[in-house]
Amino acid sequence: MTPHQPQQPSPTGTLGAQPAAGPEKAITPGGRRPLDRLLILREAVRFIDAHGRERLTMRRLGAELGVEAMALYRYVPGRDQLLDGVVETVMDELYGLTMELQRPGTWQEFLQQMAHGVRAMAMEHPKIFPLVASRPPAAPWLRPPLRSLRWVEAFLQGLRHYGISNEDSVLVYRAFSTFLLGHLLLESATYAVEPRLDAASDIEFVETNDLAAYPLVMELSPELSLDAFDNEFEDSLEELINRMAVVPR
Template sequence: MGAKRTRGQRAGLSRERVLEAALGLVERDGLGALTMRKLAAELGIEAMSVYHYVPNKDALLDGLVERVVERAVEARPAGGTWREALREYALALRRTLLAHPEVVPLLASRPALTARTMATVEAILDTLREAGFSPARGLRMIHAITGLAIGEAAVYAGAGPDALGPNAVDAESFPLLAAAVREGAAGLDGRFDFALSALLDGFAEAAAG
């Protein structure tokens, strides 16, 4: 006779489904509302059954970070250059964080060194190694890109895309700043693209030097 299955297993649950339910709960009710008991209620199972998939609260939070990072890496173009891979990773990470703003503080504060997160980073490092970057430089590049995406997502989530309108600055007192704002320099989408391009240009220049 096989091992007795838990209620969660009978319900067809998996670690991925548990983490997706946790993401949905956090998005709806906020990160502070995430508890093992509430997650179990969300899944329609007993609280103890959740521990079959995530052993504790820290593992659950690490799992949320893991899911966000995996989604970003899944968007990388197959067979693209290292620059295209990093650019799409950054755009996808920021896009995912904007869809789940409550998770932004987690990525900013937790290394989340799960096996799957490290496998994700390993895949990007392999792309960079093939382009001639050492593992150490590649990891620094990933950290820089990730930090930019997290920071910009946090600003966007807090301010919104139109936080500084074209008439928000007194042109008489601050003519240069007002001119820059009128030309769209304060737009968060454009600012992110500019910063990302500057980072990638810097990586390319360092590789060529």
């Protein structure tokens, strides 16, 4: 399935009001442009994709934009709000990957479309996906990784479109969220590689570094190291949908 070209994230949000006058000019590939919240969040997404979440600071982000860190606080009150905005931005991208497509003919195809969209987002932003899964949700009963009220509303509306009852829609949402969280957190972790410590400084796991002490692991290492995520994802998704198909509606 060819992923839908993501739509530009919505500039609306609650992370700070636009300044009254005198906007800073950010350095961009096309020249200098007025600094705004959307530009800051997009650059934060790009920075985390390239360098990881732990390295993101207001000072470093300001340097990437060619402005002083203090200029960012006019649009984003602090780092926590910045991270919330990053999640909001990629969830807007997910909405474009999934909800702005034409609905397929069956609910099974709908769930396939949704699952592949979430996976595409997770693989596009493997260093951000754990953040999507762990930031406080917009409502306490939303399950990770689908923490956007707009996305969940459209998802439930989609299930209703196919005649699925409210009660069963909640069961589908919960099972679907659990499946995606478990699989995609594991898969994204294999792509979000951080710099490794050398054996001498890896104190916590120093006793496990000698693989010769684990002969069966060594024997099976060629099979254990195979990248089987594509097949595992498709097989698990098909099994999940088949289980849902036997629930009376």
